[in-house]
Amino acid sequence: MAVDTQAALEQLLLLHEIERFLYREAELLDERRFSEWIELIADDIHYHVPQRRNVKFGEQARENSDPESEISWFDEGKATLAGRVRQINTGLHWAEEPLSRVCHMVSNVELLAVEGDEVKVKSRFLVYRNRLQDEVDLFVGKREDTLRRDAETGWKIAKRTVILDQNVLLAKNITVFF
Amino acid sequence: MVEIVPSRNDRSLRSLVDLEHGLVSREIYVNEEIYQQELEQVFGRAWLFIGHESQIPNPGDFVQSRMGEEHVLLVRDRKNQIHVFLNTCRHRGMKVCRYDDGNTLLFTCTFHGWSYDTDGRLVGVPNFDNAYHRELDKSAWGLHEVAQMTNYYGSIWATWDPKAPRFEDYLGVWGPSVRRSFEGSDGSDNGLELFNPVQKWRLPTNWKFPGFSFLGDHAHGATTHRSTTVAAYGPQGEANGGDRHGMGERWPSTEEEFAVPELGHSGHGRLYEKPGVGPYVNTWQTVPGVDDYYREMHAKKAQKYDGQYLHGASGCVFPNVICGGTRILVWHPQGVGMTESWRLYTVDRGAPKLVKDAVRRYAMRYCGPGGMTEADDMENWNYAYPASLGMMARRLPYNFQNGVGHAHTDDRVPGITLNYRIGEENQRARLKRWVEFMEAGSWDELFPVKK
Numbered sequence: 001m002a003v004d005t006q007a008a009l010e011q012l013l014l015l016h017e018i019e020r021f022l023y024r025e026a027e028l029l030d031e032r033r034f035s036e037w038i039e040l041i042a043d044d045i046h047y048h049v050p051q052r053r054n055v056k057f058g059e060q061a062r063e064n065s066d067p068e069s070e071i072s073w074f075d076e077g078k079a080t081l082a083g084r085v086r087q088i089n090t091g092l093h094w095a096e097e098p099l100s101r102v103c104h105m106v107s108n109v110e111l112l113a114v115e116g117d118e119v120k121v122k123s124r125f126l127v128y129r130n131r132l133q134d135e136v137d138l139f140v141g142k143r144e145d146t147l148r149r150d151a152e153t154g155w156k157i158a159k160r161t162v163i164l165d166q167n168v169l170l171a172k173n174i175t176v177f178f
Numbered sequence: 179m180v181e182i183v184p185s186r187n188d189r190s191l192r193s194l195v196d197l198e199h200g201l202v203s204r205e206i207y208v209n210e211e212i213y214q215q216e217l218e219q220v221f222g223r224a225w226l227f228i229g230h231e232s233q234i235p236n237p238g239d240f241v242q243s244r245m246g247e248e249h250v251l252l253v254r255d256r257k258n259q260i261h262v263f264l265n266t267c268r269h270r271g272m273k274v275c276r277y278d279d280g281n282t283l284l285f286t287c288t289f290h291g292w293s294y295d296t297d298g299r300l301v302g303v304p305n306f307d308n309a310y311h312r313e314l315d316k317s318a319w320g321l322h323e324v325a326q327m328t329n330y331y332g333s334i335w336a337t338w339d340p341k342a343p344r345f346e347d348y349l350g351v352w353g354p355s356v357r358r359s360f361e362g363s364d365g366s367d368n369g370l371e372l373f374n375p376v377q378k379w380r381l382p383t384n385w386k387f388p389g390f391s392f393l394g395d396h397a398h399g400a401t402t403h404r405s406t407t408v409a410a411y412g413p414q415g416e417a418n419g420g421d422r423h424g425m426g427e428r429w430p431s432t433e434e435e436f437a438v439p440e441l442g443h444s445g446h447g448r449l450y451e452k453p454g455v456g457p458y459v460n461t462w463q464t465v466p467g468v469d470d471y472y473r474e475m476h477a478k479k480a481q482k483y484d485g486q487y488l489h490g491a492s493g494c495v496f497p498n499v500i501c502g503g504t505r506i507l508v509w510h511p512q513g514v515g516m517t518e519s520w521r522l523y524t525v526d527r528g529a530p531k532l533v534k535d536a537v538r539r540y541a542m543r544y545c546g547p548g549g550m551t552e553a554d555d556m557e558n559w560n561y562a563y564p565a566s567l568g569m570m571a572r573r574l575p576y577n578f579q580n581g582v583g584h585a586h587t588d589d590r591v592p593g594i595t596l597n598y599r600i601g602e603e604n605q606r607a608r609l610k611r612w613v614e615f616m617e618a619g620s621w622d623e624l625f626p627v628k629k
Contacts, residue, residue, distance in 0.1 A: 054277050056277055094558065169377075173548070
């Protein structure tokens with residue numbers, strides 16, 4: 001019994017630590033501290049935001065576009081993500097100049113697996129973008145992350161799959177990070 | 179400049195588009211009545227891009243597409259014939275297919291159960307015996323099919339108008355350029371395949387902002403895309419100091435706008451000094467092996483076109499398509515102030531995975547709503563629209579004077595009007611044809627083209 005309690009407590013503490021990490025990440029993004037945010041990204045990250053198909057029942061396996069052979073909204077590594085950060089930081093990236101007001105809501109955080117120094121985490125997100133005077137976009141969906149222990153930042157994001165709940169993208173562009 | 183909005187009965191728009199002086203009324207971009215007229219006069223008549231045969235390789239395959247505001251299905255029937263149908267049940271109008279793509283034996287309407295074969299024939303009507311008394315003439319109630327459809331080197335085009343000229347005549351001297359947009363990098367006809375799925379997104383602006391300016395507006399690059407250049411991102415990433423162009427020696431050429439004003443097509447590219455295909459230019463240094471592939475393909479292309487004069491321009495097919503350079507862009511009208519942007523990406527059909535992956539990843543980071551480059555285009559196209567809407571704003575014409583009076587021709591590209599590469603010749607060409615479509619009573623007035 002005591003052992004079970006101990007294990008449950010450790011699990012709870014780990015989940016709490018992960019939640020804190022995800023909230024801190026959201027805070028960095030919403031505070032436009034992009035250069036600090038990119039430090040949370042592992043050098044070998046695969047950042048994938050598939051497109052979503054309307055498919056027949058039974059064909060759900062091909063609902064999300066395949067990163068091996070198909071087109072996605074995003075399918076990239078750290079070099080490109082860092083390029084996007086540099087681009088915003090030029091002050092000349094008109095789609096984000098002036099900067100949008102962005103709010104990341106992260107919830108339903110669930111620990112899926114612990115493997116060595118990596119954890120798999122699923123969460124829900126609601127990203128609100130409010131821009132210039134009256135432009136509003138809502139991006140809602142699920143994220144599946146692989147986080148890796150890191151001495152400096154606590155964790156680094158080693159893999160992120162973002163399941164955006166839209167078919168035709170209802171925003172004119174995506175200049176936010178999920 | 180006349181500010182009167184023409185009524186539906188008066189099709190005259192000439193007073194709103196003065197290309198000789200480069201003045202264009204904003205009304206044609208923001209006026210609801212003109213927009214409604216466009217759907218009929220332009221989108222109801224023109225040849226429109228539907229898709230690519232590689233999207234429907236097998237019998238029974240289908241994929242959604244659009245013609246103007248309307249939703250159509252691109253289908254390969256069970257006898258291997260390609261069709262384009264309006265996606266609406268003939269009974270009460272429900273969409274007969276709501277899947278983006280797939281394979282099917284029948285399109286069965288979810289409302290009352292009418293079902294259609296993949297060749298469009300109405301084959302099933304519930305209660306046909308007891309309620310319709312077998313009196314319904316099923317042969318008259320099949321899916322509505324386009325008036326004309328063509329498979330142009332793998333690309334599928336269609337028109338609602340039975341009187342439209344053949345697609346080859348619609349393209350005229352621009353045909354070879356479109357044909358080459360669908361050839362492989364080795365110069366082989368119909369050498370491409372499409373990556374799935376299509377990127378689709380909503381852009382709050384009139385369709386002509388992107389539709390008439392893409393590959394017709396090279397004046398925007400240095401300003402709109404300044405951040406991409408500063409942040410150093412191209413196919414070659416940082417290897418080339420952020421320059422988005424390739425490394426290597428090019429043949430002597432001038433970079434020009436290429437326009438076919440009498441047909442509304444246009445493009446942008448190089449006018450080489452001599453015939454044939456110049457040396458290969460490296461553009462993929464950061465992905466080992468990709469340049470090797472393209473260099474080899476390029477050599478084959480050079481062999482094919484040895485001695486033939488080729489211009490390097492690709493671009494717009496009137497009214498709303500841009501093709502060439504591994505991507506096809508379609509700007510569908512979705513109301514006067516909304517555009518549904520479609521982006522399709524292409525690659526050599528026989529390319530190794532390494533090459534396909536490099537092309538695909540480059541497309542995603544450069545193009546579309548997530549593209550580092552094009553995200554900034556969306557912002558400008560978006561906000562030019564509301565800033566043109568006001569009572570006062572509408573009275574001010576847009577300035578299309580860049581290069582007016584400086585067009586020229588060259589014997590090497592007969593029938594094509596050239597102008598300095600950072601000009602507005604292409605946009606004027608599209609606008610010229612647009613006015614003709616808007617004013618014409620039928621195709622009889624549009625083709626053959628009056629010189």
